Amino acid sequence: MVAERLDGRACAAEVESTLAARIMALKTKGVEPHLAVIIVGEDPASKVYVSAKQSACERLGIKSTKYSLVSDVGKEELIKLVQTLNADIDVHGILIQSPLPSGMDEIGLTELVDPSKDVDGFHPHNLGRLVQGRTDGLLPCTPSGIIRMLEWAGAKLAGARAVVIGRSRVVGMPLSLMLAARGCDATVSIVHSKTEDIASICRDADILVAAVGSPGLVKSDWVKSGAVVIDVGVNRIPDSNKERGWSLAGDVDPEVSEKASMLSPVPGGVGPMTIAMLMTNTVSSAEQY
Amino acid sequence: MVAERLDGRACAAEVESTLAARIMALKTKGVEPHLAVIIVGEDPASKVYVSAKQSACERLGIKSTKYSLVSDVGKEELIKLVQTLNADIDVHGILIQSPLPSGMDEIGLTELVDPSKDVDGFHPHNLGRLVQGRTDGLLPCTPSGIIRMLEWAGAKLAGARAVVIGRSRVVGMPLSLMLAARGCDATVSIVHSKTEDIASICRDADILVAAVGSPGLVKSDWVKSGAVVIDVGVNRIPDSNKERGWSLAGDVDPEVSEKASMLSPVPGGVGPMTIAMLMTNTVSSAEQY
Numbered sequence: 001m002v003a004e005r006l007d008g009r010a011c012a013a014e015v016e017s018t019l020a021a022r023i024m025a026l027k028t029k030g031v032e033p034h035l036a037v038i039i040v041g042e043d044p045a046s047k048v049y050v051s052a053k054q055s056a057c058e059r060l061g062i063k064s065t066k067y068s069l070v071s072d073v074g075k076e077e078l079i080k081l082v083q084t085l086n087a088d089i090d091v092h093g094i095l096i097q098s099p100l101p102s103g104m105d106e107i108g109l110t111e112l113v114d115p116s117k118d119v120d121g122f123h124p125h126n127l128g129r130l131v132q133g134r135t136d137g138l139l140p141c142t143p144s145g146i147i148r149m150l151e152w153a154g155a156k157l158a159g160a161r162a163v164v165i166g167r168s169r170v171v172g173m174p175l176s177l178m179l180a181a182r183g184c185d186a187t188v189s190i191v192h193s194k195t196e197d198i199a200s201i202c203r204d205a206d207i208l209v210a211a212v213g214s215p216g217l218v219k220s221d222w223v224k225s226g227a228v229v230i231d232v233g234v235n236r237i238p239d240s241n242k243e244r245g246w247s248l249a250g251d252v253d254p255e256v257s258e259k260a261s262m263l264s265p266v267p268g269g270v271g272p273m274t275i276a277m278l279m280t281n282t283v284s285s286a287e288q289y
Numbered sequence: 290m291v292a293e294r295l296d297g298r299a300c301a302a303e304v305e306s307t308l309a310a311r312i313m314a315l316k317t318k319g320v321e322p323h324l325a326v327i328i329v330g331e332d333p334a335s336k337v338y339v340s341a342k343q344s345a346c347e348r349l350g351i352k353s354t355k356y357s358l359v360s361d362v363g364k365e366e367l368i369k370l371v372q373t374l375n376a377d378i379d380v381h382g383i384l385i386q387s388p389l390p391s392g393m394d395e396i397g398l399t400e401l402v403d404p405s406k407d408v409d410g411f412h413p414h415n416l417g418r419l420v421q422g423r424t425d426g427l428l429p430c431t432p433s434g435i436i437r438m439l440e441w442a443g444a445k446l447a448g449a450r451a452v453v454i455g456r457s458r459v460v461g462m463p464l465s466l467m468l469a470a471r472g473c474d475a476t477v478s479i480v481h482s483k484t485e486d487i488a489s490i491c492r493d494a495d496i497l498v499a500a501v502g503s504p505g506l507v508k509s510d511w512v513k514s515g516a517v518v519i520d521v522g523v524n525r526i527p528d529s530n531k532e533r534g535w536s537l538a539g540d541v542d543p544e545v546s547e548k549a550s551m552l553s554p555v556p557g558g559v560g561p562m563t564i565a566m567l568m569t570n571t572v573s574s575a576e577q578y
Contacts, residue, residue, distance in 0.1 A: 124413070125417055133456065167469050185481070213301055
C-alpha cells in the first residue's frame, strides 16, 4: 500500500474559498476583517510564520497590521499594546507570534488578549470551552485544521481509535478533547514521553497524530496497516546539501507512507491548514461585531 | 484477590485535617473563609449535596451562606445575585448547585461566576488552564479528589495506562487532562458511548475510572487483574427493600472487587473527596485575598 497524500494545501484552498462570500458580506456591511499580528524580536521562524499569515490575509482581502517589537521590549509596553488592540473596535483578531524571545511569559501574554479576539484559540477561556465539549467558539488553529482535513478526506472518526502523540497546550491536549467530543466521537488516547510501550499503543490507532517535535519518531512498525497518519512535527535537521544548511523533517518517518492509507506530510499538510483556520477565526470574530 | 477498599472518607479526613492550620492562619489575619452556595428549586439530590457541603464548612470553621431561590426564579435575579457575590470581598467561593431546574442554562450561569471565586472549578477559564497543563489553580473537585485519592493510596500513576469512561465536562474530560499532565504522567484513553469494543480497551487499564452514570456497567471481565478501579457513578436504582424505594449504585459491578487490587466504592469513595476538594478550593481562594 502507498498512502494517499493528504494535501493540506488543497484542503486549505477549499476552506479559504468558503470564506470569500463571508468576507464579502462583511464588507457590504462596512466591516473589514482585521487581524493584528504582534512579533517580538528577530526569530527567523517567527518571521516566516508572520509573513505567511499576512500573505493569506492579503489573498483573502483581510486587513492585517504587523506590530514589530524589539526583543527586549518592556513588559509594560507589550501589555499596553495588547490593551489598545483589545479596545480597538476595528481590530477583530489579535495574535502574538510564537516563539517569543526566551524568558518571556507566553502563556501570561496570551491571557491578556480579549477572548473574543483570540484568533489563535490559546486563551484559557477558549480552551476551557473544549473541556465543556463546546466546539462552536474560537478553536485553536492546528487542532481544528487537522479535524477539518480528516473530515475533508472522508476519514471515519466516530468510533475510530485515535492516538495523539504529544500533550502540548497548542496541539496534543486540545486536539484530544476535540476528537473525543460529541460530533467527532473518536476514542482517544494521549501518549507522551512517559508512556510505556508507545509503539504498541500506536499500532492500535486508526488515526495517528504525531505532535511531539522529534524527527522521524514514528516508524513504520508503529503504524497499523491502513491507518490515517497526521504529521504535525516541524523539525529542522542539518542538511549539508542545502545552501541554508538544514531541511524540514516531520515526526513521521517517510517509510510510513508504505503502511498508512493516508498521510499528511511535512511540509504541505497541517501547516497550510493552520493558516486557513486562523483566517476562519478572524472572519468569525469579525462577524460577531 | 479481593480489592482493598479505597476509603474516600478516610482520605477526605486527612485532606480536611491539613486545612485546619491554613484556616487558622487566615483567621489570625482577620480573614474568615466564606463559601456562598446557591440552590435553585426543590431537587432532593441538590438539597442533600448542599447540606453535606454546609456540614463540611461547619466542621472546618468555614463560613457558609445558602441562597435558596424558587425554581422559577427570573434569570435577571439569579444574575444579579451572582454579581453581588462576585463583588463581595467577604465571599471567597461561589457555587451554583447542580442539578438546576430543567431549562436553566447551567453552563451559562457558571460563566457568570468570577473565575477567582469559582470553587467548583467549572468556569471555562479554570478548565482551560488544565488544557495548558497548569494544575495550580482552582481545579474541578471530583477529578482533583480522584487524583488525590490515587496518590494517597500509593497507586503508580507515571507511565500507567489509565482509561476514563465518560467524557463529561465535570469529570471525564478534566480528569483525562489532569491524569495526562506532567506530574501525573499517565497514558490516558477516553472512552464513551460511541467507542467500539470498550471492554477490550478497559482490560488494558492499570487505572480504570467509570464516570458515565450507568449502574453496574463495568463488569469483572472488563477489568485487568490487579487494576485500580474508581467508581464515580451515582445512580438511584429501584429497591423495594428500602423504605425510600431506591438504593444507590455505582457504575461498577460489585463483582469487580474480586478482580481489582483497589476499588473506590459508591458510596464512600469519591463523594467525600469531592467535598474535601471543594473545601480546599475555598481555603485557597480565601488565601488569595
